[in-house]
Amino acid sequence: MSGTDHPTNGRQVPSAEALDLIAVTEAGNELMTLHRELAQQEALLRAANDRKDDLLTMVAHDLRNPLSTISGFSKTLQHRLAVTLAAQDELLLRRIDAQAQRMLQLVDDLLELAVIQRGRFELALEDVDLHALLEEIVATQAAAADRKGILIELAAPDGPVSATLDRYRMAQVLDNLLSNATKYTVPGTGATITVWCSCDDTSVRIGVEDQGIGIDVQLLPHLFEPFVRSGAGGTDGEPSAGLGLAICRSIVEAHGGTIEVASEAGRGSSFEVVLPANPVSE
Secondary structure (H helix, E strand, O other): OOOEEEEOOOOOOHHHHHHHHHHHHHHHHHHHHHHHHHHHHHHHHHHHHHHHHHHHHHHHHHHHHHHHHHHHHHHHHHHHHHOOOHHHHHHHHHHHHHHHHHHHHHHHHHHHHHHHHOOOOOOOOEEEEEEHHHHHHHHHHHHHHHOOEEEEEEEEOOOOOOOEHHHHHHHHHHHHHHHHHHHHOOOOOOEEEEEEEEOOOOEEEEEEEEEOOOOOOOOHHHHOOOOOOOOOOOOOOOOOOOOHHHHHHHHHHOOOOOEEEEOOOEEEEEEEEEEEEOOOOO
């Protein structure tokens, strides 16, 4: 007997082709069901993440005022009791203030990261003299570098270097990179940190190179993720929450740029920021 279906006890038996079509249809239906379930789970996870971010932001806001108060009280006591305060008591008050300032910085970083990651900030682009901005950042970090016996060199073209960027946001990036370079360089070694910049028709490049302790190669792929730290702390006990580089990456990417790192443990690190010459603010 010929044909695509064969009678068996009065019933038509589907051909192999028909069975394949049925199997494909059922598989397609299963995939569509799975896709809907995954979409629902993704929506639930996104909502849960938003609630987590809201809670984190609320807690950070609530912590900020009492921490500022603690810092303010410690400074007031140091000022009022400057003459009669014992050396050990003054040291304790300074440590209280230092810890309060450390926690305030962490709170501010958490709030900043929440704003940036949710896309709730806009770039205020303007023509900026990049050379002058770098000089300002270097001067700001000079005192911390001097205390550790570190030299900061600015290698930039003579005269103004024009770049279109958000001055405040990019100052955050540069300040963080230079602060990290100082933080992770061993004091008293006569090491040098080099800050440089260059511009052409298509891009703006900024670099910070140090002769510090370097970064473990296993950490490099995750270095710009939140709460990833290059080590337990700075070479002089400086704390790190592991948020600064994540904020840097978000700011740089908002400019349409990239930030890269090259490092070798024990030999130092090099960070390079590449920005488009004419970024577009969204």
